[in-house]
Amino acid sequence: MTEQYVLDLQEVDETQVAVVGGKGAHLGGLSRIEGIRVPAGFCVTTDAFRRIMAEAPSIDDRLDELSRVDPDDREAIRTLSAQIRRTVEGIAVPGDLAAAITRALARLGEQAAYAVRSSATAEDLPTASFAGQQDTYLNVVGPTAILRHVSRCWASLFTERAVIYRQRNGIDHRTVHMAVVVQRMVLPDAAGILFTADPVTGNRKVATVDAGFGLGEALVSGLVNPDVFKVRDGVVVARAIAAKQRAVHALPAGGTREVAIDAQRQEQPALTDEQVVRLVQLGRRIEAHFGGRPQDIEWCLADDGFQIVQSRPITTLFPIPVPETGDQENHVYVSVGHQQMMTDPMRPLGFSMWQLIAMVPMHEAGGRLFVDVTRRLASPASRAGLLDIMGKGDPLVRDALETVLDRDGFVPSLPDAAPGGPPAGGAPAPIENDPAIVTELIERSQASVAALERDIRTKTGPALFDFLLEAFQEHKRVLGDPLSMQAIMAGMEATWWLNDKLQEWLGEKNAADTLTLSAPDNITSEMGLALLDVADVIRPHPEVVAYLQGVEDEGFLDELAKLAGGTEARDAIEAYLDRYGMRCVGEIDITRPRWREQPITLVPVILDNVRNFEPGAAGRRFEQGRQKAQQKEQDVLSRLRILPDGDRKADETKRMIDRVRTFIGYREYPKYGIVSRYFVYKQALLEEAERLVQAEVLPEKEDIFYLTFQELHDVARSHQADDRLIQQRKDAFRSYHALTPPRVLTSDGEALTGAYRRDDAPAGALIGVPVSAGTVEGRARVILDMAQADLEAGDILVTAFTDPSWSPLFVGIAGLVTEVGGLMTHGAVIAREYGLPAVVGVDQATRLIRDGQRIRLHGTDGYVEILP
Numbered sequence: 001m002t003e004q005y006v007l008d009l010q011e012v013d014e015t016q017v018a019v020v021g022g023k024g025a026h027l028g029g030l031s032r033i034e035g036i037r038v039p040a041g042f043c044v045t046t047d048a049f050r051r052i053m054a055e056a057p058s059i060d061d062r063l064d065e066l067s068r069v070d071p072d073d074r075e076a077i078r079t080l081s082a083q084i085r086r087t088v089e090g091i092a093v094p095g096d097l098a099a100a101i102t103r104a105l106a107r108l109g110e111q112a113a114y115a116v117r118s119s120a121t122a123e124d125l126p127t128a129s130f131a132g133q134q135d136t137y138l139n140v141v142g143p144t145a146i147l148r149h150v151s152r153c154w155a156s157l158f159t160e161r162a163v164i165y166r167q168r169n170g171i172d173h174r175t176v177h178m179a180v181v182v183q184r185m186v187l188p189d190a191a192g193i194l195f196t197a198d199p200v201t202g203n204r205k206v207a208t209v210d211a212g213f214g215l216g217e218a219l220v221s222g223l224v225n226p227d228v229f230k231v232r233d234g235v236v237v238a239r240a241i242a243a244k245q246r247a248v249h250a251l252p253a254g255g256t257r258e259v260a261i262d263a264q265r266q267e268q269p270a271l272t273d274e275q276v277v278r279l280v281q282l283g284r285r286i287e288a289h290f291g292g293r294p295q296d297i298e299w300c301l302a303d304d305g306f307q308i309v310q311s312r313p314i315t316t317l318f319p320i321p322v323p324e325t326g327d328q329e330n331h332v333y334v335s336v337g338h339q340q341m342m343t344d345p346m347r348p349l350g351f352s353m354w355q356l357i358a359m360v361p362m363h364e365a366g367g368r369l370f371v372d373v374t375r376r377l378a379s380p381a382s383r384a385g386l387l388d389i390m391g392k393g394d395p396l397v398r399d400a401l402e403t404v405l406d407r408d409g410f411v412p413s414l415p416d417a418a419p420g421g422p423p424a425g426g427a428p429a430p431i432e433n434d435p436a437i438v439t440e441l442i443e444r445s446q447a448s449v450a451a452l453e454r455d456i457r458t459k460t461g462p463a464l465f466d467f468l469l470e471a472f473q474e475h476k477r478v479l480g481d482p483l484s485m486q487a488i489m490a491g492m493e494a495t496w497w498l499n500d501k502l503q504e505w506l507g508e509k510n511a512a513d514t515l516t517l518s519a520p521d522n523i524t525s526e527m528g529l530a531l532l533d534v535a536d537v538i539r540p541h542p543e544v545v546a547y548l549q550g551v552e553d554e555g556f557l558d559e560l561a562k563l564a565g566g567t568e569a570r571d572a573i574e575a576y577l578d579r580y581g582m583r584c585v586g587e588i589d590i591t592r593p594r595w596r597e598q599p600i601t602l603v604p605v606i607l608d609n610v611r612n613f614e615p616g617a618a619g620r621r622f623e624q625g626r627q628k629a630q631q632k633e634q635d636v637l638s639r640l641r642i643l644p645d646g647d648r649k650a651d652e653t654k655r656m657i658d659r660v661r662t663f664i665g666y667r668e669y670p671k672y673g674i675v676s677r678y679f680v681y682k683q684a685l686l687e688e689a690e691r692l693v694q695a696e697v698l699p700e701k702e703d704i705f706y707l708t709f710q711e712l713h714d715v716a717r718s719h720q721a722d723d724r725l726i727q728q729r730k731d732a733f734r735s736y737h738a739l740t741p742p743r744v745l746t747s748d749g750e751a752l753t754g755a756y757r758r759d760d761a762p763a764g765a766l767i768g769v770p771v772s773a774g775t776v777e778g779r780a781r782v783i784l785d786m787a788q789a790d791l792e793a794g795d796i797l798v799t800a801f802t803d804p805s806w807s808p809l810f811v812g813i814a815g816l817v818t819e820v821g822g823l824m825t826h827g828a829v830i831a832r833e834y835g836l837p838a839v840v841g842v843d844q845a846t847r848l849i850r851d852g853q854r855i856r857l858h859g860t861d862g863y864v865e866i867l868p
Helices: 014-031 046-054 058-068 074-090 095-108 143-158 160-168 273-289 348-357 374-378 380-393 395-405 435-456 461-479 482-506 523-538 542-549 556-560 566-580 599-612 617-641 646-694 701-706 709-718 723-736 804-810 826-833
Strands: 006-008 041-044 113-120 136-141 178-184 190-195 206-213 227-232 235-240 246-250 256-260 295-302 305-313 332-335 363-365 368-372 744-746 769-772 775-782 796-799 815-818 838-840 854-858 863-866
Touching: 006 014, 006 095, 014 041, 014 046, 014 113, 014 178, 014 273, 014 305, 041 095, 041 113, 046 143, 046 178, 058 074, 074 143, 074 160, 095 143, 095 178, 113 143, 136 143, 143 160, 143 178, 190 273, 206 273, 227 273, 235 273, 273 295, 273 305, 332 395, 348 363, 348 368, 348 461, 348 646, 348 701, 348 709, 374 380, 374 395, 380 395, 395 744, 435 461, 435 482, 435 646, 461 646, 461 709, 482 617, 482 646, 523 542, 523 566, 523 599, 523 617, 523 646, 523 804, 523 826, 542 556, 542 566, 542 599, 556 566, 556 599, 566 599, 599 804, 617 646, 646 701, 646 709, 646 804, 646 826, 701 723, 769 826, 775 815, 796 804, 796 854, 804 826, 815 826, 815 854, 826 838, 838 854
Parallel strands: 775 796, 796 815, 815 838
Antiparallel strands: 006 041, 041 178, 113 136, 113 178, 190 206, 190 295, 206 227, 227 235, 246 256, 295 305, 332 368, 332 744, 363 368, 769 838, 775 854, 854 863
16 A cells, blocks of 8 residues: 555545544544635645654664653653654655655645644544644744654654653553644634533533634633633623733744734724624534534634634543433432542443442443432422432532522422322331341341352353342342331431530530440441451561561462461451451442452551551550540530430430440441442452453453443353453543542533532631541641551541541541541541541542641531641
């Protein structure tokens, strides 16, 4: 096949990214849309780039070196990428290639001004925008200058920022090639950017136009603030006109320069409202051409006509869940991850299995799950209950929902259900204050898991999937056990009652925090204390401690037995894993590696415990908490008895204290039961995956994680898998990490985070939810991965979210700050168990607080101060 070095823009479309790069393919596609004008031009193809790269074999060695460099080693990347750029720019453009470019210029006008623009093959992808990674040169005049700038564009594939971006996104440098777009320059009166969805809120029905005088370069480079227009349903609904003091203009001989704008023009809008609306109509046409994906469009206005010079997908918007009904109605979705303390994306097997065992329908978007609450918001009776329970879980979710409700007509109003007693599945009936209830519930759960382990052993192939579908029904039955629900609600309602009444009667804030210290039967707090006991076994053996400080692979447990004291250490860790090995960070996603699969995760926490605690710490901690709770109870009851009607108040309070201590620990057990079952499912599915690998249906076991449960069921039945689908899912999953999941999302795509409506905190304080009383000052340790924990006594842990797997860290810290959470989420419950001051739901805490800063945490009032 003969190489094609030059293609006219009119000859290319979106299918030819490999030939003309992302930008060239998009521009070719744009030029074919009716009514859209794109400046005339041509593409220098990737064939030309490969020809140039072949001229310098030394580049290959440099690329090998580059692929081995750590993405954080900026100095090495800077040096190597500069060497590659110099080599590329130094290669003389071969005669036949130069002739092809010159011929294309002659057709369009050799002495005209051109924009010479990089167009990489890994650019403007649906999952990564690559915006600003490569170079663009404006107003280039004459064939010699154009050839020189084409070489610069080829070299710009190896700018430091482009190299780092590819390494961080796991993209091999050799797989990316560079084409170059050469286009006639438009000398515009105004230019700017059109977003066909609001880039801040995500609302797909609101378009945003940024506009300035002259070339768009002035806006892109931040030289001037743009005019900003917002358009909804063909009407400008908001405008902010900036004082535009400078513009960038093209020079006749080539290049550009900044110019000052006349004082009387500075405050004038760069576009009229009529022009803005016309531009948005063009944008909607472009968006429709690209499958309805919102676009970031660069435009120019010359002689009252708009020309489009670029369109790329907006990759930062959170996707919208697709309603099963496929209707066009308004919907309001609440994030499941913010309630389950896991806002990371889940792989398809993970979210599809959670959907199958969930008690309500859940919709996936961006690798996260959402519940559609539109109908519950629409009816006044169910609305009040929903807002109340959401507010107790996370006040920001409640505020976001109220923001949506304040919008006229977004949520339809439905009449309340007909009278005639409480609806089915309403408030659970009260239960006795009997600890035997909790014992019975735990035994029932254990028996159910044991039966699952026994019955699943013989199942393989399609029979395994049929068995699992039945097991999921049993899973839901255990989860929805009315007695279990009553026990959970009894503990939570008693907590709320104590906090409300003791504040009213004694002026005490959050009194239940102390009254629930060391409550019995809390599997999650026992898990944290049990790791202190493991540290007690290891501490007397210096050889074992030294060995653990250097372990790097999962085989370390087998090696331990060779050391003095190693057998006892291994047995202690193994016993811990037998009880808690099914847990891990993000455990609602079945695809996450469990501690039993990666015990090395626990090593840093064990070593922290060895270093920071004395022998017997677990027993002492629990006993101290129990005594504190007992003293608090006596103190509260004696103060109540001297009040008017004091005996009745004290008796009621005593009954509620007994109730909270009986039931609050059980709050953590159902999740333990779910995760125990999950581990059994996972082991069976991985054995099935191993069989599929042996049968050469899949290349590797973990590929099953990128299929939904139903798809995996089909693969097990048909013995055929779609490799391309699995690869697409892997790419999508990687891209989802860059998205911030909203607490509340509407069908318009608007992401709502909610706000705290409070004025009781000092200026500059970070506001959150007070969940565990007390004030503490200390060093902030910002930790996003439990395996990276390196804590010292007195540290305050700052992290995005904590699920039960984090509780082993809680025993060694002085306070807790999280970005996600509410009064009854796991982190809050365990913080209270351990008497740890805590503030949760602090938006962007891990960005606003730097690792090592001193902070003061106000667990009673719910805010954090950053200290000088």
